[in-house]
Amino acid sequence: xxxxxxxxxxxxxxxxxxxxxxxxxxxxxxxxxxxxxxxxxxxxxxxxxxxxxxxxxxxxxxxxxxxxxxxxxxxxxxxxxxxxxxxxxxxxxxxxxxxxxxxxxxxxxxxxxxxxxxxxxxxxxxxxxxxxxxxxxxxxxxxxxxxxxxxxxxxxxxxxxxxxxxxxxxxxxxxxxxxxxxxxxxxxxxxxxxxxxxxxxxxxxxxxxxxxxxxxxxxxxxxxxxxxxxxxxxxxxxxxxxxxxxxxxxxxxxxxxxxxxxxxxxxxxxxxxxxxxxxxxxxxxxxxxxxxxxxxxxxxxxxxxxxxxxxxxxxxxxxxxxxxxxxxxxxxx
Amino acid sequence: xxxxxxxxxxxxxxxxxxxxxxxxxxxxxxxxxxxxxxxxxxxxxxxxxxxxxxxxxxxxxxxxxxxxxxxxxxxxxxxxxxxxxxxxxxxxxxxxxxxxxxxxxxxxxxxxxxxxxxxxxxxxxxxxxxxxxxxxxxxxxxxxxxxxxxxxxxxxxxxxxxxx
Amino acid sequence: xxxxxxxxxxxxxxxxxxxxxxxxxxxxxxxxxxxxxxxxxxxxxxxxxxxxxxxxxxxxxxxxxxxxxxxxxxxxxxxxxxxxxxxxxxxxxxxxxxxxxx
Amino acid sequence: xxxxxxxxxxxxxxxxxxxxxxxxxxxxxxxxxxxxxxxxxxxxxxxxxxxxxxxxxxxxxxxxxxxxxxxxxxxxxxxxxxxxxxxxxxxxxxxxxxxxxxxxxxxxxxxxxxxxxxxxxxx
Numbered sequence: 001x002x003x004x005x006x007x008x009x010x011x012x013x014x015x016x017x018x019x020x021x022x023x024x025x026x027x028x029x030x031x032x033x034x035x036x037x038x039x040x041x042x043x044x045x046x047x048x049x050x051x052x053x054x055x056x057x058x059x060x061x062x063x064x065x066x067x068x069x070x071x072x073x074x075x076x077x078x079x080x081x082x083x084x085x086x087x088x089x090x091x092x093x094x095x096x097x098x099x100x101x102x103x104x105x106x107x108x109x110x111x112x113x114x115x116x117x118x119x120x121x122x123x124x125x126x127x128x129x130x131x132x133x134x135x136x137x138x139x140x141x142x143x144x145x146x147x148x149x150x151x152x153x154x155x156x157x158x159x160x161x162x163x164x165x166x167x168x169x170x171x172x173x174x175x176x177x178x179x180x181x182x183x184x185x186x187x188x189x190x191x192x193x194x195x196x197x198x199x200x201x202x203x204x205x206x207x208x209x210x211x212x213x214x215x216x217x218x219x220x221x222x223x224x225x226x227x228x229x230x231x232x233x234x235x236x237x238x239x240x241x242x243x244x245x246x247x248x249x250x251x252x253x254x255x256x257x258x259x260x261x262x263x264x265x266x267x268x269x270x271x272x273x274x275x276x277x278x279x280x281x282x283x284x285x286x287x288x289x290x291x292x293x294x295x296x297x298x299x300x301x302x303x304x305x306x307x308x309x310x311x312x313x314x315x316x317x318x319x320x321x322x323x324x325x326x327x328x329x330x331x332x333x
Numbered sequence: 334x335x336x337x338x339x340x341x342x343x344x345x346x347x348x349x350x351x352x353x354x355x356x357x358x359x360x361x362x363x364x365x366x367x368x369x370x371x372x373x374x375x376x377x378x379x380x381x382x383x384x385x386x387x388x389x390x391x392x393x394x395x396x397x398x399x400x401x402x403x404x405x406x407x408x409x410x411x412x413x414x415x416x417x418x419x420x421x422x423x424x425x426x427x428x429x430x431x432x433x434x435x436x437x438x439x440x441x442x443x444x445x446x447x448x449x450x451x452x453x454x455x456x457x458x459x460x461x462x463x464x465x466x467x468x469x470x471x472x473x474x475x476x477x478x479x480x481x482x483x484x485x486x487x488x489x490x491x492x493x494x495x496x497x
Numbered sequence: 498x499x500x501x502x503x504x505x506x507x508x509x510x511x512x513x514x515x516x517x518x519x520x521x522x523x524x525x526x527x528x529x530x531x532x533x534x535x536x537x538x539x540x541x542x543x544x545x546x547x548x549x550x551x552x553x554x555x556x557x558x559x560x561x562x563x564x565x566x567x568x569x570x571x572x573x574x575x576x577x578x579x580x581x582x583x584x585x586x587x588x589x590x591x592x593x594x595x596x597x598x599x
Numbered sequence: 600x601x602x603x604x605x606x607x608x609x610x611x612x613x614x615x616x617x618x619x620x621x622x623x624x625x626x627x628x629x630x631x632x633x634x635x636x637x638x639x640x641x642x643x644x645x646x647x648x649x650x651x652x653x654x655x656x657x658x659x660x661x662x663x664x665x666x667x668x669x670x671x672x673x674x675x676x677x678x679x680x681x682x683x684x685x686x687x688x689x690x691x692x693x694x695x696x697x698x699x700x701x702x703x704x705x706x707x708x709x710x711x712x713x714x715x716x717x718x719x720x721x722x
Contacts, residue, residue, distance in 0.1 A: 074632070076632050076633070076634060077633075078634075078637070078641060078642065079642075080642055080643065080644045080645075081639070081642040081643060081644065082644075084360075086361075087360075087364070089623065093623055117383060118383050119383045119384050119386075119387045122384070122387040122388065122391070122681060123383070123386075123387045123390075125391065126387045126388065126390040126391035126395065127390065129390070129391050129394065129395025129396070129674075130390070130394055130395065132395070132399055133364075133367060133394065133395075133398055133399050133402065136399065136402055136403070136406075137360070137364065137402070140360065140402075140406055140656060142644070143644060143654075143656060144644035144645060144646070144651070145644070145646065146645065146646075148656050148659075149660070152659070152660045153660070155399060155403065155667065156660070156663045156666055156667060159395075159396075159399065159666065159667050159670040160666050160670065162395070162670060162674070163670065163673045163674070163677060166674075166677040166681075167677065167680070170677070170680055170681060170684050173681060173684040173685060174684040174687045177685065177686070177687065177688045177689075178685070179384070179681070179685060228645065233645050234644065234645060238623075242622075242623070301663075302663075305663055305666050305716075306713075306716075306717075309666060309669065309709070309713060309716075310713065313709075317702075320680075324687070324695075327687050327688060328687070328691055328692050328695075339503060343503070343507045346507060346511070347507065347510050347511065347514070350511055350514045350515075350534055351514060353530050353534070354514065354517070354518040354522065354527055354530060354531065354534075359524075359526055359527075362526075362527070362530060363526075363530075366530050366533065366534075369511075369534065369537065370533075370537065373537050373540070373541060376504065376507065376541060377540075377541075377544055380504065380544050380545060380548050381548065382544045382547075382548075382557075382558050382561070384558060384681075384682070385540075385544060385558050385561050385562065385565075388562070388565065388678045388681075389540075389565065391674060391677075391678070392565050392566075392569050392671075392674050392675055392678060393533075393537075393565070393568075393569070395674060396569060396670055396671040396674045396675075397533070397568070397569055397572045397573075397671065399667065399670075400572065400573060400576055400667060400668070400671055401526070401529070401530075401572070401576065403664075403667060404526070404576045404579055404580055405526060406656070406659070407580065407583070407659060407661065408579060408580065408583035429513070429516055429517075429520075430513045430514075430516065430517050433509050433510070433512060433513035433516070434509070434510065434513055436509055460555055460686065460689075461555050461558060461559065461682050461685060461686065462682045462683050462684070462685045462686030462687070462689070462690065462694075463686045463689055463690060464555050464556060464559050465559050465562070465679065465682050465683065466683060466686070466690055466693075466694040466697055466698065467690075467693075467694075468556070468559075469559055469563075470697040472563060473679065473697055473701055474697065474700055474701060474704070476563060476566055476567075476679075476701075477700070477701045477702075477704040477705045478704060479566075479567065479570055480566070480570060480672050480675060480676065480704075480705045480708075481704055481705060481707060481708045483570035483573055483574055483672060484668065484669065484672050484708035484709075484711070484712055485708050485711055486574055486577070487573045487574045487576075487577035487668055488577070488665055488668060488711070488712055488715050490574070490577040490578055490580075490581050491577040491580050491581060491664060491668075492715065559682075562678060562679065562682065565675070565678070566675040566678070566679075569671055569672075569674070569675050570671075570672070570675070572671075573668055573671045573672070577668070580664075
């Protein structure tokens with residue numbers, strides 16, 4: 001048998017394949033996505049003293065996300081006149097792949113990790129930098145005014161908040177001395193969670209990653225009250241579902257990265273298994289980010305960019321200085 | 334033996350490099366250039382230079398391709414592709430490309446450089462920062478001057494009012 | 498592990514494509530693409546040769562970090578020039594663009 | 600663990616790509632209904648109920664160009680800072696002076712860029 005075919009067969013028949021398909025991989029992402037869509041709507045509704053989705057099942061409409069998926073799947077695919085079909089379809093597809101590749105880098109529990117890359121943290125952040133390109137292409141391809149404005153806004157916003165994000169993560173690298181995400185968790189096993197020495201860094205990280213996720217205080221690219229969902233405006237039902245997928249995966253992946261970097265990942269007392277600890281921490285972060293959405297009003301684009309390049313950049317440099325003194329000034333913390 | 338991953342990455346890289354130059358629409362060209370860079374990052378990962386690979390993605394695709402796309406979308410409508418002018422230089426180029434491809438062919442058929450393996454476990458990061466700071470500190474300072482000059486120069490060039 | 502010659506071959510092919518674009522294209526953006534391709538070919542070559550030693554020497558990677566930085570700066574200044582030229586309502590055909598002075 | 604030939608990451612990416620592409624093709628061919636003769640209104644771009652006018656890719660935001668240029672430069676700076684941070688324990692205080700000079704020299708143009716970005720009539 002030729003060698004490549006053997007390799008493919010070996011790949012398909014391994015437990016690794018199961019990992020991709022079932023647990024950290026696709027099916028669990030889809031189920032969690034549908035669940036959190038419902039959860040976010042319910043939470044926002046309760047904050048605003050509304051009831052929220054309640055019809056889809058007895059338990060408070062918990063199946064609403066699945067109902068939405070089924071509804072969107074059976075919509076007609078309309079591609080607007082003059083749109084660039086290739087980029088119009090390929091950018092959400094590629095964005096979904098990129099989002100899933102983010103989750104492959106996260107250590108969910110000891111050994112439960114799809115790709116234990118030596119440079120896990122920069123690889124994660126580098127994959128995140130791919131998304132402005134795709135959003136810009138998606139906005140451009142629709143040949144319509146709102147999507148193009150949204151795509152350009154996404155470009156400016158995500159590039160402006162990229163640098164404070166990198167620099168806040170730099171503090172963690174300075175203290176742990178490794179770029180490997182599993183290595184960072186193991187460091188915290190011996191030295192305590194990094195949220196204590198890196199409190200400023202953690203705050204910066206969550207603010208900038210909210211901007212990267214385009215969620216509500218920073219959701220200018222899809223501001224539904226001014227530019228009609230921005231770059232997503234022209235997407236028909238099934239493709240709109242594909243566009244919403246990466247948005248959720250990014251939230252999930254950033255929350256998972258936050259708990260890996262600052263909250264000790266899967267560490268915790270051995271009463272409950274590590275993976276439950278991991279999900280508890282991740283869900284706390286997800287709920288916090290969802291509460292941002294129902295708490296803060298949207299900012300303006302020029303204020304957003306200016307603050308990103310002045311306040312946040314200054315604070316992240318202050319954070320680097322703090323990390324520097326922790327490592328060099330006080331030997332062996 | 335030929336590694337499947339390598340073969341796929343090399344094919345994608347070379348094909349999209351050709352596409353980047355030959356695609357009629359410049360936006361497609363820029364996107365193809367991005368895919369070339371991505372394939373190159375994959376080749377870096379195969380060579381155990383994962384740090385360089387990660388920053389290849391971040392700097393080239395995250396920054397350079399975005400800037401290229403922005404410029405293409407800005408100037409593209411008023412651009413119009415000028416027709417190819419192959420007559421003058423085609424012979425020279427054809428010869429040169431043939432020469433290079435010939436070199437490539439003879440390289441692959443010649444006695445192979447041994448492919449070093451068993452580099453698992455992060456040998457790619459050993460003393461990267463130490464080498465950078467201790468041996469290449471002075472070039473680093475010059476590079477910061479280059480960065481400063483690039484920011485100031487590019488902004489001054491792109492600025493709209495040109496009174497001075 | 499693939500033998501290193503294959504990586505050299507990819508590098509040479511990319512260099513050839515880059516030189517081809519540099520000589521035959523007239524659009525300034527395409528020429529910029531070609532230059533970036535040549536940079537990448539050089540980077541791949543450096544990384545592959547650094548891998549030749551066992552254990553691999555890390556200097557090659559440091560050198561490639563420098564070339565990546567320089568290529569990014571070159572692209573940003575080049576694109577600023579292209580923007581300037583397009584603002585002056587000249588088409589960006591480099592064979593005609595020979596009076597960028599004053 | 601998989602065979603030695605394919606690194607795990609590559610298999611992951613290839614698989615995801617195939618799966619998503621298959622999903623889209625399935626959507627297009629099987630599930631999603633088709634309209635054999637779409638009217639022009641159906642294919643028109645969305646402009647809040649108005650009749651779409653003019654080309655779609657015109658509203659270009661140029662006035663924030665300095666910010667994206669700054670991103671290109673500071674991405675490069677982050678690349679070197681990560682290399683330094685990785686070996687900070689080994690380097691100790693000895694690496695401080697080169698890195699500090701590097702950062703100061705590279706951050707000075709930021710002030711100029713912010714100044715230019717503030718003058719929005721320039722762009």
